[in-house]
Amino acid sequence: MRIGIFGGSFDPVHFGHLLLAECCREQGQLDEVWFVPTAVPPHKQQRELTPAPIRIEMLELAIGGHPAFSVNCYETDRGGVNFTVDTLAHFRDENPTSEFFFLLGADMFRDLPHWRQPERICELALPMAVRRSGESPLDFNLLSGIAPPERIDAMRRHEVVMPEIGLSASDIRQRVAVGQGIRYRTPRAVEKYIETHSQYAGSRPCSGETAR
Numbered sequence: 001m002r003i004g005i006f007g008g009s010f011d012p013v014h015f016g017h018l019l020l021a022e023c024c025r026e027q028g029q030l031d032e033v034w035f036v037p038t039a040v041p042p043h044k045q046q047r048e049l050t051p052a053p054i055r056i057e058m059l060e061l062a063i064g065g066h067p068a069f070s071v072n073c074y075e076t077d078r079g080g081v082n083f084t085v086d087t088l089a090h091f092r093d094e095n096p097t098s099e100f101f102f103l104l105g106a107d108m109f110r111d112l113p114h115w116r117q118p119e120r121i122c123e124l125a126l127p128m129a130v131r132r133s134g135e136s137p138l139d140f141n142l143l144s145g146i147a148p149p150e151r152i153d154a155m156r157r158h159e160v161v162m163p164e165i166g167l168s169a170s171d172i173r174q175r176v177a178v179g180q181g182i183r184y185r186t187p188r189a190v191e192k193y194i195e196t197h198s199q200y201a202g203s204r205p206c207s208g209e210t211a212r
Contacts, residue, residue, distance in 0.1 A: 001098040004033040005091065005125060007075070007084065009041055009169070011050050012194065013062045014186040016167035023162040024103045024128055025068055033103070034072040035059050040081045042116075052076035054199065061189040085117040088124040100125035101158070106138060113146055122147040122155075130160040176200035 004024050010017060013035075021033045037055050049055070056071055063069035074090060075082040084102070091100060102125040104112070109129040112118050121127070122143065129138050140156045147155070172182050177200055182191055194200060 001032065001095070002028070002030045002101065003091075003095070003098050004028065004030045004101045004103050004128065005036060005088065006033055006103040007036040007038055007087070009049055010035065010037050010055050010059055011169050012055065012058050012172060012186060012190055012199070014167050014169060014172055014190075015184075016165050018062060018187070019165055020105065020130055020160075020162055021069065021103065024101070024130065024160050027160045028101060028128055028158055030101065031068065033069050035063065035069065036072045036074065036087065037076055038082060039076045039079050042081055042083060050199065054197070058190045058193055061193055062187045064189070083116045085115075085120050085124070088121060092124050101128040102126065103128050103130065105129075106131045106135070109138060110142065113142060118143075119146045122151055126151070126158060127155050128158050128160055129155065130162055132164045133161050134164065173200045177202055 004021070006017075006021050006024075008017065017035075021035070024030060025033050037052060037059060038049075039052060040049070052073075056073060056076065059071045063071070075087055088100065088102065102121065104127060106129060109127060112121070112127065115121065127143075129140075131138055138159060140152050140159075143152055143155070167185055172185055175182050175185075176194060182194070185191075186194075
């Protein structure tokens with residue numbers, strides 16, 4: 001079983017997240033993609049996230065009907081700050097016969113050497129880095145000294161290219177806060193959920209959050 005792990009705050013999930021996951025599933029020949037909403041992101045501890053049950057419900061609405069997509073609530077059930085290396089170790093322990101891939105955008109990939117135990121992350125799951133079409137291929141040599149050459153070669157072979165799509169969760173929150181529409185930015189079911197529950201209405205937007 002080839003399983004892709006896609007972590008994030010998903011506050012809210014949007015078409016950029018879904019397209020990245022589908023491109024990884026298709027190009028990486030993954031059997032499953034697990035969306036893993038975080039409880040408290042290590043790099044965003046100062047921002048108050050929407051409660052996990054709400055983010056999870058929106059995720060389930062967004063991926064409904066896709067047989068390969070599912071929501072894994074390990075981090076939100078555990079609570080607190082969760083580090084990727086610990087989450088991947090848990091998944092490996094629970095699924096020792098599966099092959100894991102860690103889905104991440106280009107910016108996150110470039111920052112990977114600064115994460116907690118990046119060498120262990122690369123050992124537990126193969127990073128599947130995604131770049132937008134038209135961008136230069138990623139420099140996998142930045143992981144030299146962190147992962148062995150054969151592992152880096154495998155990452156290079158699994159590089160994923162996705163169409164350019166300029167969406168961000170922070171922009172969606174901002175648009176809702178000022179009364180603008182979000183049609184075609186997130187699945188219709190998520191859009192209606194946000195509208196029905198007055199989610200993000202009057203919220204204070206946070207900049208700098210991109211699709212990942």
